[in-house]
Amino acid sequence: MGFLNILRCTVVLLCSWCVIANPVCQEPADSVLRQMLNEYSPNALDYSVTSGSYSPPTTTDCPALNLVPASAPQSEGTTCPWYNIENTSVARYPTTLLEAQCYDCTNCISDMFSDGKHPVYRCERVMRRMWVLHKTYECNNGTYEYSPAEIYLAQNCVCGRNRSA
Numbered sequence: 001m002g003f004l005n006i007l008r009c010t011v012v013l014l015c016s017w018c019v020i021a022n023p024v025c026q027e028p029a030d031s032v033l034r035q036m037l038n039e040y041s042p043n044a045l046d047y048s049v050t051s052g053s054y055s056p057p058t059t060t061d062c063p064a065l066n067l068v069p070a071s072a073p074q075s076e077g078t079t080c081p082w083y084n085i086e087n088t089s090v091a092r093y094p095t096t097l098l099e100a101q102c103y104d105c106t107n108c109i110s111d112m113f114s115d116g117k118h119p120v121y122r123c124e125r126v127m128r129r130m131w132v133l134h135k136t137y138e139c140n141n142g143t144y145e146y147s148p149a150e151i152y153l154a155q156n157c158v159c160g161r162n163r164s165a
């Protein structure tokens with residue numbers, strides 16, 4: 001193999017490495033996205049968490065009221081206990097947000113009834129509205145464009161009269 005061929009190969013190898021190392025479109029800096037979200041309502045940032053920091057409880061069965069220890073967090077010592085899960089979307093800023101999930105209590109827990117359940121009132125989720133940025137995958141001057149959008153995520157669970165009943 002002549003010197004020119006070796007040179008050609010090197011150039012080809014280097015260029016394919018270049019394409020991988022420098023994708024045509026890049027993510028905007030975190031500070032740019034934060035600034036953009038601030039122009040709407042930045043409350044989503046309050047519920048933004050690092051992925052992997054929350055995991056659901058080992059059981060989501062509806063707990064009996066008298067079995068919940070007094071030291072339990074407020075979210076578990078209620079008539080409609082709930083816990084937090086992560087809601088993740090790679091095409092969204094912030095990527096991971098906290099979302100409430102009710103324990104599997106259809107009817108509210110109540111110690112006024114022998115079976116420990118209220119016969120009529122049911123557990124339901126309360127939604128929280130927040131602004132986020134959605135990645136459009138359109139490239140503008142080498143950077144992905146993001147557009148604002150409103151989403152609803154559950155913030156807790158409460159006991160209420162079932163509206164459809």
Ligand SMILES: *[C@@H]1O[C@H](CO)[C@@H](O)[C@H](O)[C@H]1NC(C)=O
Nearest residue numbers: 026028029139140141142143
């Ligand atoms: C395009 O990006 C470059 C480098 O980030 C920047 O210097 C330039 O001002 C940008 N142009 C426009 C029109 O936004």
Ligand SMILES: *[C@@H]1O[C@H](CO)[C@@H](O)[C@H](O)[C@H]1NC(C)=O
Nearest residue numbers: 086087088089099151152153
């Ligand atoms: C996360 O939240 C979005 C916006 O409310 C919703 O559309 C989506 O289904 C949720 N993802 C999961 C895995 O629950």
